[in-house]
Amino acid sequence: MKKKNLLQRTILIAIVTLFGLYIVVGPRHRPSLKDFGWSGMKATLASNIHLGLDLKGGSHLVMRVKTEEFLKHLTEGNTVAADNAAKEAGFEVKAARAETTGGHRVIVQVVDPSKAEDIKTAIQKKVELGDTTTWSYSLSGDQLIWTMTGSAERLLADNATTQALNIIDSRINALGITEPTLQTHGSQSSHQILLQMPGVQDPERVKNLLKGESRLEMVHVVSPPSPAPAQTYATDAEAIASVSSGGTLPANRRVLKYVERMDPTSTAPEDQTREKRTKWVIVEAPAIIDGSELRNASAVPTRAGGTDDFEINFSLKKNGADKFGAWTGAHINEYMGVVLNDEVQSIAFIKSQIFDSGQIEGRFTKQSAEDLALTLRSGALPAPIEYLEERTVGPSLGQDSINSGVRASLVGLALVVLFMLIYYRGSGINAVVALVLNMILMMAGLILFGATLTLPGIAGIILTIGMAVDSNVLIFERIREELRTGKTIPSAIDQGFGRAFITIIDTHVTTIISSLFLFVFGTGPIRGFAVTLVIGLLINLFSAVYVSRTIFIWELGRKEKMESLSI
Amino acid sequence: MIQIFKDVRIDWLANRRAFIAVSVLLMLGGLFSAIIRQATGHQAFNLGVDFKGGTVVTAKFKQRPSDEEIRASLVKQGIRDAIVQATDKPDTVLIKLPLEGVSQAEVETGRALVRNSLNAFGTEAKADLHLAADPNGAYEIVGTDAVGAVAGAQLRNKAIAVTLAALVGILVYIALRFEWTYGAAAVIAVFHDVLVTLGFFSIFQWEVSLTVIAALLTLVGFSVNDTIVVFDRIRENRRLHRRDSLYKVTNDSINQTLSRTVITSGLVFLSVLAMVLFGGEVLRGFSLALLIGIVFGTYSSVAIASPIMVWWEQRIEAANRAAAVNLNKPIRGGVQSQTKTAASRDAMAAGAPKRSGGASRI
Numbered sequence: 001m002k003k004k005n006l007l008q009r010t011i012l013i014a015i016v017t018l019f020g021l022y023i024v025v026g027p028r029h030r031p032s033l034k035d036f037g038w039s040g041m042k043a044t045l046a047s048n049i050h051l052g053l054d055l056k057g058g059s060h061l062v063m064r065v066k067t068e069e070f071l072k073h074l075t076e077g078n079t080v081a082a083d084n085a086a087k088e089a090g091f092e093v094k095a096a097r098a099e100t101t102g103g104h105r106v107i108v109q110v111v112d113p114s115k116a117e118d119i120k121t122a123i124q125k126k127v128e129l130g131d132t133t134t135w136s137y138s139l140s141g142d143q144l145i146w147t148m149t150g151s152a153e154r155l156l157a158d159n160a161t162t163q164a165l166n167i168i169d170s171r172i173n174a175l176g177i178t179e180p181t182l183q184t185h186g187s188q189s190s191h192q193i194l195l196q197m198p199g200v201q202d203p204e205r206v207k208n209l210l211k212g213e214s215r216l217e218m219v220h221v222v223s224p225p226s227p228a229p230a231q232t233y234a235t236d237a238e239a240i241a242s243v244s245s246g247g248t249l250p251a252n253r254r255v256l257k258y259v260e261r262m263d264p265t266s267t268a269p270e271d272q273t274r275e276k277r278t279k280w281v282i283v284e285a286p287a288i289i290d291g292s293e294l295r296n297a298s299a300v301p302t303r304a305g306g307t308d309d310f311e312i313n314f315s316l317k318k319n320g321a322d323k324f325g326a327w328t329g330a331h332i333n334e335y336m337g338v339v340l341n342d343e344v345q346s347i348a349f350i351k352s353q354i355f356d357s358g359q360i361e362g363r364f365t366k367q368s369a370e371d372l373a374l375t376l377r378s379g380a381l382p383a384p385i386e387y388l389e390e391r392t393v394g395p396s397l398g399q400d401s402i403n404s405g406v407r408a409s410l411v412g413l414a415l416v417v418l419f420m421l422i423y424y425r426g427s428g429i430n431a432v433v434a435l436v437l438n439m440i441l442m443m444a445g446l447i448l449f450g451a452t453l454t455l456p457g458i459a460g461i462i463l464t465i466g467m468a469v470d471s472n473v474l475i476f477e478r479i480r481e482e483l484r485t486g487k488t489i490p491s492a493i494d495q496g497f498g499r500a501f502i503t504i505i506d507t508h509v510t511t512i513i514s515s516l517f518l519f520v521f522g523t524g525p526i527r528g529f530a531v532t533l534v535i536g537l538l539i540n541l542f543s544a545v546y547v548s549r550t551i552f553i554w555e556l557g558r559k560e561k562m563e564s565l566s567i
Numbered sequence: 568m569i570q571i572f573k574d575v576r577i578d579w580l581a582n583r584r585a586f587i588a589v590s591v592l593l594m595l596g597g598l599f600s601a602i603i604r605q606a607t608g609h610q611a612f613n614l615g616v617d618f619k620g621g622t623v624v625t626a627k628f629k630q631r632p633s634d635e636e637i638r639a640s641l642v643k644q645g646i647r648d649a650i651v652q653a654t655d656k657p658d659t660v661l662i663k664l665p666l667e668g669v670s671q672a673e674v675e676t677g678r679a680l681v682r683n684s685l686n687a688f689g690t691e692a693k694a695d696l697h698l699a700a701d702p703n704g705a706y707e708i709v710g711t712d713a714v715g716a717v718a719g720a721q722l723r724n725k726a727i728a729v730t731l732a733a734l735v736g737i738l739v740y741i742a743l744r745f746e747w748t749y750g751a752a753a754v755i756a757v758f759h760d761v762l763v764t765l766g767f768f769s770i771f772q773w774e775v776s777l778t779v780i781a782a783l784l785t786l787v788g789f790s791v792n793d794t795i796v797v798f799d800r801i802r803e804n805r806r807l808h809r810r811d812s813l814y815k816v817t818n819d820s821i822n823q824t825l826s827r828t829v830i831t832s833g834l835v836f837l838s839v840l841a842m843v844l845f846g847g848e849v850l851r852g853f854s855l856a857l858l859i860g861i862v863f864g865t866y867s868s869v870a871i872a873s874p875i876m877v878w879w880e881q882r883i884e885a886a887n888r889a890a891a892v893n894l895n896k897p898i899r900g901g902v903q904s905q906t907k908t909a910a911s912r913d914a915m916a917a918g919a920p921k922r923s924g925g926a927s928r929i
Binding site: 057060181182183184185186187194391392393394395396397398399400401404405407408409411412413415416419422423455456459460462463466467469470473474477480481499502503506507509510511513514515516517518521522523524525526529533 | 569570620633634635638650651652653654655656661674712713714715716717722725726728729730732733734736737740741744777778780781782784785787788789791792795796799800803823824826827830831834835837838839840841842844845846847848849850853854857
């Protein structure tokens with residue numbers, strides 16, 4: 001019985017140890033002899049364990065939020081809205097334009113300046129131009145002018161930067177980049193963001209993803225209703241000419257590019273070139289709804305479904321769905337366009353009322369569809385982003401500090417091992433074996449979970465090692481106590497493990513419970529701490545109790561009758 | 568067999584007033600330091616770049632000194648908490664200074680400080696020349712930028728909230744396995760350890776960086792671990808020796824686990840001491856917080872958690888007994904119970920082992 005038990009235990013320990021060792025230093029490719037040499041294993045270990053910014057460094061990206069674009073967009077949007085509001089209220093408007101160089105102005109030129117006050121009231125009732133902290137109103141001849149105040153310009157630009165920072169933060173998290181640092185950079189008026197991330201696999205993809213504007217809009221395409229085909233134009237000039245004779249577009253119209261999708265069954269060569277299929281359409285401004293009304297977006301294969309033929313399903317929030325439903329209900333058989341970053345992705349006529357969901361078609365590849373869905377989910381950036389600087393930086397703790405930290409830890413570890421061997425003699429070997437096994441398995445755990453190791457993570461390892469040593473001390477002290485009361489060696493070992501085990505369970509479970517809180521609700525450094533601690537303590541229950549016990553059983557089994565225990 | 572302690576019989580609980588007085592003094596010291604500094608326009612804590620942002624100076628050298636040398640010359644100029652970070656170019660280095668404010672003036676101050684420190688390695692290249700073109704220049708400052716905090720107020724508040732939630736988790740688990748009073752005593756002891764450690768950081772104005780936060784989390788773990796080991800022994804001894812008072816059982820349990828406490832804490836203390844001594848300037852805040860945390864985490868499980876638990880349990884016991892008496896005489900219960908409590912407190916203060924008559928709660 002004992003023999004069989006010991007055999008089972010030994011086999012289990014051997015399997016776990018070998019598995020752990022393989023995870024830690026085993027090559028991920030077809031192994032060659034060189035991989036099992038010292039330098040080979042070191043290289044594998046280095047590539048398997050991800051070190052954080054503080055320990056290894058990574059890429060350092062400085063980007064700027066183009067807040068001037070945000071202000072421009074805002075001014076233009078308000079101009080269109082003001083124009084529409086005045087016309088809806090029954091006033092004649094000669095022209096409406098936005099000035100965005102040298103200050104931001106909304107200018108509405110009216111036919112009858114004597115009604116200026118009434119027009120102003122009508123506009124401010126519908127449009128947010130009435131907010132006097134943001135806009136100051138003045139009348140000059142037949143022009144109603146709203147000028148953005150300097151303080152509002154600064155405040156709005158700062159807000160746009162903060163919003164961009166939050167969106168980038170959520171995109172980084174969605175990408176699963178662990179332990180980045182994200183902070184504002186430069187003086188406040190420079191609107192820069194500094195992102196540092198530990199080594200990433202595909203930095204170009206990350207950069208594009210973070211930069212992705214993902215401005216989604218649903219627009220009304222100006223065209224005769226179905227069954228007539230949607231009205232398109234071969235050039236943008238032609239499109240503009242069709243709505244205005246003077247070559248300037250009215251404020252409530254936009255001309256957008258539309259690349260007709262290839263018919264997968266068509267073999268006609270003219271359908272295969274993008275230039276031939278590029279057309280222009282006229283759409284109404286403002287859009288029916290935009291991306292801020294999105295609730296969710298996900299990439300799905302199209303029904304016709306080649307392997308690289310994906311579309312994006314989206315659903316709308318309550319407000320957006322109401323607006324969208326009302327509009328589509330009133331425009332049956334008319335054409336609607338899905339616009340992404342000022343390019344029309346698809347045009348379709350409205351068969352029936354649509355409420356809260358739709359598709360973006362566009363023959364996306366799997367990755368581009370997933371990336372687009374991710375950026376749509378995280379929200380549109382308030383303004384485009386440009387990269388100013390990109391470089392690789394070394395560890396933020398400094399290589400010299402890391403080296404001295406490693407040296408100091410080795411000294412500390414050596415002290416612990418030495419003490420255990422001197423104080424507990426033979427049994428000290430148990431403790432050292434358990435400790436070494438714990439560290440190997442902990443590394444394996446970190447690799448399996450794909451965790452990024454940072455200094456807080458190392459703090460978790462230090463606590464684990466402390467508690468691992470403590471487990472052994474608890475057990476050995478207890479065995480000594482039992483021996484002192486005159487018990488036989490086997491029963492002292494049995495009792496010692498049994499009693500100490502209750503304590504060990506209590507200390508470990510308490511710490512694991514608190515770490516789970518830190519892991520689930522914590523961010524960044526706190527999470528890093530919790531990950532290593534939970535992994536380490538779970539392993540410790542195996543290494544300090546099960547493995548150590550097995551070594552004792554093996555020692556007991558070696559001699560028929562044990563006279564003394566080296567403890 | 569080497570043994571540190573043989574059959575110790577120390578009456579720990581007799582000294583509980585002295586223990587608690589020492590702890591209160593230490594906590595008050597830290598609190599006063601924080602309040603006075605805040606009130607006189609200084610900062611309660613010396614927060615690092617991680618928490619308040621600062622200035623980043625990029626310097627390029629002809630002959631790049633080691634990170635250590637750069638840091639040493641910065642310390643000479645009075646900048647203790649700079650981060651020196653290598654870049655992908657071997658001759659270029661980033662120096663981050665913890666300076667509050669992002670105004671141009673602050674950035675200029677930072678630049679001037681770094682220039683003064685770097686002059687130790689030779690003169691700066693003339694402003695209109697590039698480093699390579701100036702034969703006398705040893706370095707040039709390529710850029711100066713302000714950076715925001717890595718860990719803003721939002722992250723800090725979240726960290727505190729999460730840690731409190733974790734402590735509630737600890738409280739509930741200990742309450743389930745032991746008693747509510749045990750859980751409360753353990754959590755109070757943990758608070759004590761964190762406050763004392765933070766007090767040291769305020770008094771000596773050591774830099775608080777993100778690494779110190781990691782150290783605080785670690786010391787919470789150590790402290791709870793230590794406390795549970797003692798409590799576990801108390802629970803076991805109460806089952807074995809039902810006739811002994813909680814006072815005696817607690818003292819015995821502390822004494823029985825004393826060698827384990829000293830060995831474990833001593834080993835961890837020695838390892839962390841190695842880090843304080845040889846771990847370098849940057850990790851000093853981390854290792855100092857751990858060192859203090861281990862000393863007080865060990866101290867608090869004996870000197871704070873156990874006395875609080877014993878005091879609380881005795882009050883409950885007294886109240887229960889008073890309630891039992893009141894069942895027979897249901898008049899003026901309040902007065903009755905108060906006298907009982909006072910009596911039991913006197914018995915405890917005299918250090919007399921009180922017989923609880925087998926009414927074990929566990």
